[in-house]
Amino acid sequence: MPRQRLPRRGVRQSGSRRPGRLLHSGSFMDAREERTALEKKWQARWVADRAAFVDTHDPSSKGTYLLVMLPYPSGDRLHVGHARTYFLTDALHRYLKQRGETVFCPMGWDAFGLPAENFAIQRGIPPRESTLANIAAMKEQFDGWGVLYDWTKEVTTCEPEYYRWNQWLFLRMVEKGLAYRKKGTVNWCPSCLTVLANEQAEGGTCERCKSPVEQRELEQWFLKITEYAESLLAGLDQLGKWSEKVRAMQRNWIGRSVGADLDFDVPKLGEKLRVFTTRPDTVFGATAMILAPEHPAVPRLLEGHPERAALEEWVKGVRSQDRLQREAEGAEKDGRFTGAYAVNPFSGEEMPIWMANFVLAEYGTGAIMAVPGHDVRDHEFATKYGIPIREVILRPEGADASVACWTGEGTMTASGPYDGMSSEAGREAIAAEAAKRGIGGARVRYRLRDWLISRQRYWGTPIPMVKCPACGWVPVPDDQLPVLLPKDAPFTGKGGNPLEKVEAFLKTSCPRCGGDARRETDTMDTFVDSSWYYLRYLDPANDEAPFDPAVIARWAPVTQYVGGIEHAILHLLYARFFARVMKDLGLVSFEEPFAALFNQGMITRMSPGGRIEKMSKSRGNAVSLDPLIAAKGADAVRAYVLFLGPPESDAEWTDEQIAGPERFLYRVVAFVEAYLRSHGTAPLVPRSPDSPAARKRHIAVRTLTHDFDAFSFHTAVAHLMEFSHHVAGLVGDAEADPGETRASVLTLLALLHPIAPHLTEELHERMGETRSLLVSGWPTFDPALAVEESVTIAIQVSGKLRGQAVLPRGATREEALAAAEGLEAVAKWLEGKERVKVVFVPDRLLNVVVK
RNA sequence: GCCGGAGUGGCGGAAUGGCAGACGCAGGGGCCUUAAAAGCCCCAGGCCUGUAAGGGUCGUGAGGGUUCGAAUCCCUCCUCCGGCACCA
Numbered sequence: 001m002p003r004q005r006l007p008r009r010g011v012r013q014s015g016s017r018r019p020g021r022l023l024h025s026g027s028f029m030d031a032r033e034e035r036t037a038l039e040k041k042w043q044a045r046w047v048a049d050r051a052a053f054v055d056t057h058d059p060s061s062k063g064t065y066l067l068v069m070l071p072y073p074s075g076d077r078l079h080v081g082h083a084r085t086y087f088l089t090d091a092l093h094r095y096l097k098q099r100g101e102t103v104f105c106p107m108g109w110d111a112f113g114l115p116a117e118n119f120a121i122q123r124g125i126p127p128r129e130s131t132l133a134n135i136a137a138m139k140e141q142f143d144g145w146g147v148l149y150d151w152t153k154e155v156t157t158c159e160p161e162y163y164r165w166n167q168w169l170f171l172r173m174v175e176k177g178l179a180y181r182k183k184g185t186v187n188w189c190p191s192c193l194t195v196l197a198n199e200q201a202e203g204g205t206c207e208r209c210k211s212p213v214e215q216r217e218l219e220q221w222f223l224k225i226t227e228y229a230e231s232l233l234a235g236l237d238q239l240g241k242w243s244e245k246v247r248a249m250q251r252n253w254i255g256r257s258v259g260a261d262l263d264f265d266v267p268k269l270g271e272k273l274r275v276f277t278t279r280p281d282t283v284f285g286a287t288a289m290i291l292a293p294e295h296p297a298v299p300r301l302l303e304g305h306p307e308r309a310a311l312e313e314w315v316k317g318v319r320s321q322d323r324l325q326r327e328a329e330g331a332e333k334d335g336r337f338t339g340a341y342a343v344n345p346f347s348g349e350e351m352p353i354w355m356a357n358f359v360l361a362e363y364g365t366g367a368i369m370a371v372p373g374h375d376v377r378d379h380e381f382a383t384k385y386g387i388p389i390r391e392v393i394l395r396p397e398g399a400d401a402s403v404a405c406w407t408g409e410g411t412m413t414a415s416g417p418y419d420g421m422s423s424e425a426g427r428e429a430i431a432a433e434a435a436k437r438g439i440g441g442a443r444v445r446y447r448l449r450d451w452l453i454s455r456q457r458y459w460g461t462p463i464p465m466v467k468c469p470a471c472g473w474v475p476v477p478d479d480q481l482p483v484l485l486p487k488d489a490p491f492t493g494k495g496g497n498p499l500e501k502v503e504a505f506l507k508t509s510c511p512r513c514g515g516d517a518r519r520e521t522d523t524m525d526t527f528v529d530s531s532w533y534y535l536r537y538l539d540p541a542n543d544e545a546p547f548d549p550a551v552i553a554r555w556a557p558v559t560q561y562v563g564g565i566e567h568a569i570l571h572l573l574y575a576r577f578f579a580r581v582m583k584d585l586g587l588v589s590f591e592e593p594f595a596a597l598f599n600q601g602m603i604t605r606m607s608p609g610g611r612i613e614k615m616s617k618s619r620g621n622a623v624s625l626d627p628l629i630a631a632k633g634a635d636a637v638r639a640y641v642l643f644l645g646p647p648e649s650d651a652e653w654t655d656e657q658i659a660g661p662e663r664f665l666y667r668v669v670a671f672v673e674a675y676l677r678s679h680g681t682a683p684l685v686p687r688s689p690d691s692p693a694a695r696k697r698h699i700a701v702r703t704l705t706h707d708f709d710a711f712s713f714h715t716a717v718a719h720l721m722e723f724s725h726h727v728a729g730l731v732g733d734a735e736a737d738p739g740e741t742r743a744s745v746l747t748l749l750a751l752l753h754p755i756a757p758h759l760t761e762e763l764h765e766r767m768g769e770t771r772s773l774l775v776s777g778w779p780t781f782d783p784a785l786a787v788e789e790s791v792t793i794a795i796q797v798s799g800k801l802r803g804q805a806v807l808p809r810g811a812t813r814e815e816a817l818a819a820a821e822g823l824e825a826v827a828k829w830l831e832g833k834e835r836v837k838v839v840f841v842p843d844r845l846l847n848v849v850v851k
Numbered sequence: 852g853c854c855g856g857a858g859u860g861g862c863g864g865a866a867u868g869g870c871a872g873a874c875g876c877a878g879g880g881g882c883c884u885u886a887a888a889a890g891c892c893c894c895a896g897g898c899c900u901g902u903a904a905g906g907g908u909c910g911u912g913a914g915g916g917u918u919c920g921a922a923u924c925c926c927u928c929c930u931c932c933g934g935c936a937c938c939a
Contacts, residue, residue, distance in 0.1 A: 202935090245933075248855045252935045259939080277939060290939090327937070358937040368939045376852095377937050447938055568934080643875075645864060650932090652863070660875040663890090715865070718874035794870040799920045801870055825906095839919050845869045849919045 035633050039758045043146055051097075051774050052148040054104040056538045056551050063102030065555050066093055067534055067594075069563030069571070070155075072110045073134035075119070078141050079622040080641065080653060081603040081615030087638045088600055088647050088713060089562045090147040091754040095708040097148075098753065098778040104555060105148065106537040108155035109135050112163075112526045114192060114208065117459040121493035127459045128487065131158055141625065146634050146757045153537045157529035158459070162536060164482030165546035166528050167464040169578075171475050172585055173223060174465075179453075181473060183219040185294060185361060186452055187323065190214055193496070194456040197525060198449045199253070199570050204323035207570070212322045221463060221522065222450040225577045229254055229446040231591065232576055241596030243648070246568045253569050255447025260431035261440035262369065264289055264342040266353070269300055273342060273353075276364030276445055279374065280434070281426030284415035285392035286369035287382065289342045290335065290354045293318045294361035301338040301353060311336055311355075318357045326357060333358050333381045344369075345439050346430065347416070356381060364445055372405070379405040390414065393423050451574065453525040458489055458498045460523030468510035468517040477511050483519070497521050530571050531578035534558055534593060552588055561594035564602070572597070598711060601650040603641075612652055623653060635756035636662040642713040642755055664721050665756055668748070671728040672763045675745055678731075681768030684739040690785055693740045696726050697747050699788070701781035704751045713755070720752050742767075747779045795820045796847040797829040805846075813840040820846055 046052070055061055068089040071082075089105070096103045109131075116127035116134075123130075135156065142149070155162055173179035187201035188194075191211040195218060200207040225232075233254045236247045259278035266273050275289065291298060293315040302308050314336055318326070325331070335356030342353050351369075358377060359368055372382030372389040382389050393410040395401070409423045418426050428442070435441030454463065462483040464476035476483055486505045489498035499505055499521040510517040532546070538555050539547040557579075572594070579593040602614045607621040615622050629637050639661035644651035686694055700723040707716035727748050730741040746767060753760040753773045764773050787809060793816060795803040803826045805819040817838060820826050826848075833850035840846050 243856090245855055249934050252854065255935080255938065257938070275939080279939080331937075333937075356937095358939090360938065363938045370939090375939070377939075380937090445938085447935090565933085643863090649857090649864095654863080654876075657863070657876045664875085666890095714863095715874080718865075721874055792870085796869085796920070799918095804870070837919065839869090841869055845920085847869080847919055 032630065036630065038762050039144070039146065039634055042758045042761045043143055045761070045772070046146075046148060046774070049772060049774075051772070052093075052103075052105060052150040053152060054102060054150055056104065056153075056555055057548075059550075059554075061102065062554050063104060064096055064559045065534075065557070066096070066103050066105045066560050067537075067558045067562065068105075068107070069561070069567065070108045070110045070157075070530065070533060071138065072113060072115075073131055073138055074115065075130065075134050075137075076617055077624065077626060078138060079615065079617065079625055080628070080637075081605075081622060083145070083625060083637070084603055084641050084644075084647070084651075085562055085564065085600050086142070086145065086147050087641050088598075088711075090145075090757075091638075091642060091713055092560070092562075092708070092711070093148055094754040094757060094774065095778070097774050098750065098776075100777065104153075104538070105150060106153040106155070107142070107149035107151065108153075108533060108537065109138075109157060110526065110530055110533075111135065111156050111158035112460045112523075112529055114457060114459065117457055117491070118493075120459075120491040124491070126487065126491075128158065132156075144626070144629060144634060145638070153540050155533055155536050155540050157526075157533065160482045160484055161541075161543070162533075163461040163485075163529070165532075165536070166461040166524060167476070167481050167483060168478065168546060169532065169582075170524070170528075171464060171478065171481075173581060174475050176581075176584070178224045178227065178581060180222055180224065181219060182222055182450075183217065185215050185319075186218050186220055187213040188216040188218075192457075195220055195452060195454060197452045197527070199451070199573065200525075201323065202569075204325075204327055212325075214322050215319065220452050220454040221465075221520075222452050223577070225451045225574075226446060226448055228577055228580045229256070229448050230444070231580055232448075232573065233446075235576065235592055239592060239597070242594075243597070243599060246565070246572065246597065246599065249568045250573055253448065253573065257445050257447075259443060259445065260427070260434060261365070261443045262345060262434055263439035264345060264351075264369070266297075266301075266340060266342045268340045269297060272439065273297055273367055274365045274440065275367045275369045276443060277369055277371075279371065279423075279427065280430040281412060281415075281418075281421075281423045282371040282374045282392055283344065283346045283369065283430055284412075284418070285371045285373045285390045286344055286347075286351060287372060287388045287390055288351050288354050288370040288378075290356045290359050290368050290370050290378075290381070291338075292359040292361035292366040293355050293357065295355070295359075295366045298338070298355060301340045305339045311338070315355065321357075331357075333377070333384060335381060335385060337385075345434070345437070352387070354381075354385070354387075362449060363447065374405065374407055376405050376407060451525075451577070453528060454522040455525055456497045456522055458485070458491070458523065460526060461485075461528065462499070462505075463520040463522055463524055465520040466508055466510060466517045467520065468513060468515060470515055471510055471512045471517075474510055474512045474517070480511070485523075497523075499523075527571060527574050531574045532582065534575075535582075535588070546587070549587060556588060557590045557592060558594045560596045560598065562598045562600065565599040568599070598648070600647050601645075603644070603653050604650055605653040615653060623655070632658060632662055633665075633758075635759050636665055638757075639665060639717055639755050643717040645714055647711055647713055661717060664717075664724065665759060667728060668724055668752065669759060669763065671724075671731045672745055672749075672767070675731045675741065676766060679738055679742065681766070683768070684742045686740040686743050687737045688740075690789075691737065691740060692789065693726075693730060693736065693744060695785055695788060696723070697740075697744050697779075698781040698786035700726075700751060701747060701779045702783070702786040705778070705781070708754065717755060720748070720755065723751070724748055749773065750776070750779050791843045793843065794845045795823065795826050796845065797826060798849050799847060802826045802829050807843075809843055811842075813838065813846075816840060816846045817848075820848065 068085055093103055093105045111131050116131045119130050120127050170179055187196045189196055189206040189211055191209045201213045205212055233256055236250055257278050260280040261274050261276055263272035263274050302311050335354045338353045340353045341350045344351055370378040372378045373391040374393055392414045394413050395406050395410050412418045412421045412426045431442040462485055464483045466474045468474050486502045489502050491498055506518055508517055508519050535547045535552055539551045575593050580591050582588045583591055604612050605615045605621040606612055607619050640658040643661050703719050704716055727744045730736045730744055749760045749764045750773055761773055790806055790808050792804050792806050794801055795805055803823040836849040836851050838848050
């Protein structure tokens with residue numbers, strides 16, 4: 001929009017009517033009931049018109065796949081804090097439809113999960129019953145917001161029609177060795193009574209309930225996400241339409257490290273123990289080997305030790321600590337000498353083998369070589385326990401000599417044949433030598449761990465495996481899917497998973513030998529459900545396959561995904577993993593499920609305690625949507641939520657500020673009604689294609705097109721307010737060209753439609769237009785007309801603003817200079833000065849530099 | 852510690868090398884009204900100066916740099932938010 005102000009004239013000011021009530025009596029905005037009835041009318045119309053329906057099976061169908069993360073059907077009513085992602089997506093949906101695109105925008109329910117099960121324990125209402133009731137309630141809320149979804153594609157993940165394909169995909173992964181059972185140290189949430197994936201125990205606390213997680217030794221089902229670590233990392237570079245923030249978070253989480261594996265001979269065991277190090281160049285400085293207390297060699301190393309019992313007690317103590325304690329910042333390093341020794345394969349020296357709490361069993365080999373001279377953690381440990389500290393890297397000149405432990409690069413020394421080599425070159429040389437001697441070699445490792453998907457809970461997808469006393473774990477054959485979740489499980493909240501008490505479920509026969517066998521009673525992590533749901537939307541009724549690959553080839557991957565940042569690692573990483581697995585299974589042809597990702601910011605609000613924090617029911621700062629929409633109208637609430645600020649940033653909700661967008665919409669209704677009273681519904685055409693008003697109209701179209709393309713909904717509302725002031729002026733101006741006025745009104749309604757769909761449709765209809773705004777097209781602009789005829793350029797003298805000149809568009813440097821010299825305010829700064837140069841930016845600025 | 856993002860009026864924010872503060876909230880003045888509410892119009896970053904119109908000057912976390920010109924680009928630093936973190 002132009003920088004200078006548009007005339008701020010309301011409909012009353014320039015008209016002859018006396019100022020008074022803004023709205024003509026009888027306006028539909030007057031009565032709440034009437035306005036609500038009109039909202040219902042248009043919501044019903046969009047349903048009747050099948051406005052959001054897309055025939056994905058039509059072989060010629062193609063278009064934009066716009067997706068919002070599927071919600072969990074909670075029993076609480078959705079509040080303002082939830083609404084932003086849906087309003088934003090709907091504005092985009094409508095804009096794209098107006099542009100003439102075919103847009104597929106479905107909705108569904110992430111319906112499995114703990115709250116429904118806990119509700120069953122507390123209130124005795126079966127999970128399926130409460131979940132379906134919650135879905136019905138949420139759907140009703142969506143209907144009242146005027147958001148468009150293709151409900152014919154609705155997916156509910158707790159229904160067997162959906163979860164049987166979780167089971168089917170799991171079985172394919174079993175076949176590929178990507179799903180496997182492993183005993184290991186796992187995260188246990190004592191409050192949720194289940195194990196958790198590493199991603200759900202970030203920072204040592206349960207992602208759902210925030211309880212500190214405990215470590216337990218259990219045998220569980222895992223998915224081999226680590227197999228794809230490199231691909232998941234490399235793929236991030238291609239995701240240019242994802243925020244750098246999310247990509248950085250995933251990179252951190254995957255945690256790639258380049259280094260080397262090295263084998264150290266352990267005479268006592270008669271075998272080698274392998275360590276992983278990122279600094280093989282410091283191997284001559286290794287003065288100890290340190291094992292995680294969980295390392296499998298520990299019991300054998302302790303054999304025959306005089307204080308074996310005490311040492312084993314110490315190991316037990318470390319292992320029983322929860323992760324929060326053990327990994328806390330500044331946690332005391334604690335270790336014990338095993339009494340055994342290892343031989344450094346490069347220096348040939350004997351080094352003591354220690355155990356220590358800071359060495360993690362799950363990372364690398366669970367064993368390290370300690371180089372106290374060049375690693376701060378080893379340095380701290382060695383200082384505490386009197387382990388020798390040896391420097392084998394000479395610091396570069398000018399390096400800070402006061403640093404006790406140099407961890408940077410340098411020149412190798414006291415390293416035998418490698419002396420004088422740079423540390424960078426030494427890393428490669430040592431790794432290569434290790435490979436040559438068959439004792440390790442260069443190695444890349446990742447922080448990422450395999451995805452633990454077993455859950456000791458009822459309300460999830462049953463894992464389709466059978467434990468046979470004779471055959472071991474046997475997959476359920478495809479033709480016996482789905483393994484149905486029994487409806488009659490006893491919910492006591494005690495004694496573990498209710499499935500264990502359902503005999504009819506538990507008892508089965510072995511698919512292989514036919515003997516008596518037991519079903520797996522663990523269910524799948526609900527993140528499995530959301531890892532591929534976006535494909536099921538495209539073909540939700542398919543009962544022969546999870547989806548038809550031909551449909552997927554036309555419509556996937558998702559063009560634009562919208563959701564909160566809280567899934568930056570969890571859901572988004574799992575879905576990227578699943579896409580890769582499905583590609584390897586030949587089901588899809590892409591690796592990245594979501595071509596573009598938009599993360600909307602949270603809505604915050606002042607809590608009763610005076611803090612501004614995320615809006616939520618539990619913090620007591622939630623604003624209920626239902627009464628707000630009843631009072632202000634869905635359009636006003638939408639407009640305000642979108643006006644709050646940049647959609648990617650957090651935005652503070654204040655109850656007062658809704659007044660601005662609300663007044664804006666009232667004014668639009670008022671001047672359109674005024675137009676109808678003065679001009680009626682007759683179709684009229686502008687007299688001149690390039691009048692100043694026509695130019696303003698073209699400018700508005702250009703500006704709003706740009707705003708919506710850029711997801712800049714808050715500036716879109718601001719620019720619509722500006723344009724509406726202008727249109728109000730036209731409506732109230734008896735001299736204005738009626739054809740241009742009508743064109744401007746209709747343009748405003750079309751541009752405003754994505755924000756305020758109900759009232760724009762209603763006014764558009766009252767203007768005599770018969771087709772819905774959704775199908776009547778987005779206004780177009782002519783770039784040649786989307787500019788003002790005359791421009792105000794800034795006149796600077798030596799870079800300081802001294803005046804302004806109004807010039808015809810395209811005025812030359814000479815014309816601008818002449819105009820500048822004619823301004824007294826400018827002339828006085830030029831007088832008696834020598835001109836050094838003149839900078840001229842056409843249509844913007846003239847800068848005369850003087851000395 | 853490492854990685855990512857952000858600091859602009861009383862407030863939300865706009866401007867991505869070219870008139871800082873668009874649009875709105877709250878505020879002040881006016882109109883309308885018996886009055887109020889609602890609505891409409893106008894004003895509105897700080898300081899200095901002037902009876903006024905106006906003029907001057909400073910100003911986008913701090914300091915420096917590049918440029919005719921910097922909120923915007925570069926360097927150093929500070930603060931805040933988010934992620935990872937005893938990951939060898």
